[in-house]
Amino acid sequence: MIFQFNAGEVFKIALMIEDNGHLFYEEMAAKPFPPEIAKIFKDLAKEELGHKSMFNKLLEKLPPVTTASTVWDPDNELDGYLKLMAGMHVFNKEPADIAALGKSISTPAEAVRMAMGFEKDTIVFFLEIQALSERYDETRQEIDKLVAAERTHLKNLTNLLERIEGRA
Secondary structure (H helix, E strand, C coil): CCCCCCHHHHHHHHHHHHHHHHHHHHHHHCCCCCHHHHHHHHHHHHHHHHHHHHHHHHHHHCCHHHHCCCCCCCCCHHHHHHHHHHHCCCCCCCHHHHHHHHHHCCCHHHHHHHHHHHHHHHHHHHHHHHHHCCCHHHHHHHHHHHHHHHHHHHHHHHHHHHHHCCCC
8 A cells, every 4th residue: 555645644743753852852951961062952852842832733723635534544554654654763762762872872972963863864754755745735835844943953953063073
């Protein structure tokens, strides 16, 4: 079965990813990093919560046509497939996995590089889902908002890494 995704389904995955992004950034903020770095991770954690709130509001505002199932799915296979796809994303692990990952990171530069990888994966994930969306024209604007938010994170993290490495 080939699945076509709608904006509502993408937003549900985004909410899962934002939750775990928040957990990861909280883990990094709690590390014994310099105060400036810890503050940036705290700010990113807050932004993830803000994004989650924004995505919830957008999900509530979506017209019914953008949240309607795109395929006949009496066995709820689409839900399982979405969970499988989201589970492949690094930011969509169990909270214990995120905590273990956080414990394995020892330097600010390592934490920032890992976060940059997560943000890049998120952008690619959202763009791929957008490309697969049957109702692309109707959902593009909503999915674009997700991508823009993650691009902002990536830009901020890139600037931070440059400061850490003395390139800024």
